[in-house]
Amino acid sequence: MSGILDSVNLRTQMVGQNRMELLLFGLETDQRFGINVFKVREVLQCPDLTEVPRQTSAIKGMAHIRGETIPVLDLSEAVGRDPVPKEERVRCFLIVVEYNRRILAFLVRRVDRILNTQWDQINAPPAEIGVENYLTAILEYEGKLIEIIDVEQILADLYPTSTEVSHEVADAGVRKQAEEHQVLIVDDSSVARNQMRRSLEGLGLKVTSANNGRIAWGLLEGLLSKGMDPNEVFLMVISDIEMPEMDGYTLTSMIREDERTRDLHVVLHTSLSGGFNVSMVKKVGANGFLAKFDPNELAEVVVRRIRQVEGGS
Template structure:
């Protein structure tokens, strides 16, 4: 256990081609769960928690860690089950999502494994629309479930999702009615958030659940004799996705002569200098950390202005 806890910070710096590292944990039963190590800042024994008034029941309290005050969310309770018990003997996974830091209370931390995104798959169709999974995988013959943390955060502490009137006014009508935006994201909540922003600007959307689906869609456009550059205003893609991540998707698009000129924005809850360097390496046009409606709207409006030769 100590080895796992001590190595998390160092291992977040590892880079792979269409690869990820999962920190495996449990919520008090035999089921294993995984979280991308790139989102993990620290793992520690649950510290003393302080109550906060009128808190969401999922937030078990706040902890003072490294000079900051961090909300601690019970991940078992957040996914619709009974709260974790004996929390002083539980662990907290400190993470950074969507420019905020929070801790997730879990029963136990197992180990870190290195995997290929191709071995990470969407949840089974029979799981239903309201499940809390973005993906599943197999580790040593055991099913590992990857929780849709963005869905959890949106339910516990919703972010503003409305676009300002100014952003809507700046949308270029001649572009918005003739082109659409391709969205690739494995989180149902993230897809809805992006769609709401884009459609508020009067632009239609096509939505795919991962990079593989998005690439297949683009390839089919070409096979049907269509020019993707004339059809698509831009692509907004997550980075973390089952089957094919956003980095690999972008690299595949740039390697295809019929697709290479598409405008790609990588839009992700991952943050840090590492991602900006990878964006340049794979050839994406831009990088945007989730989730700020007006910042996303500005990227869309800037692209529309670029295509109509708009000059401020």
């Protein structure tokens, strides 16, 4: 276990090349779950928790970790499973994560290992299971399925986020110009796609979405096969970085390597933190980087692009 705990910070330095590493953990059954190591700040034995008034029973209290007070979420209960009994928490672990500029800790039964894999080995959940679940992807490993939890769905349920864009960011003139443009958004999280769609459509933009980089690239190739210029169809591409089958870095690289698409304006967004994201954005040739999700920051990026295309300031 000490090897896993010591290696998390070192492993988060790996990025790009469609690679990822999963921290595997367990809840109340033998089923294995995974979380992207890039999202993990620390793993530790569950300390004593300070109980606080709360709106949801899944928040079990606050942990005091390295000078910070961090809310602790029982991940089992958050996804509709049996909660960890209070007397058993001492044998459990906290996975401290940072998503969308929010730090919290997941209470889990066990932490198994770190698995090095490729995004193209990770698949979207079968459509037959429907959309009312907390899975964003699955991976077959050692003859069994590893379920990758959609943390953004969990956070959206706990902390609902407004998608309305301020009129100070986009005035009536910009909104009128926006009606002439279409944006391609790429994200494996249905929550993230819906948040961005509502914000962008609220500006007047037309929105096309894709669940991952492979689907987005196929969409662009489909336009090219019909003799259409993606640069004329889309104002810009806004893509998540961490996605199954093809990540955002790889998608951006493919766009830049094809002379027919290399001029597409691409902005990468992510719930991850750290300066390595910015350096990789430059390396693959993206035009910008956006920490998700804030409707006004998203709108500012789009408004700048509209004004650039329309010849404004």
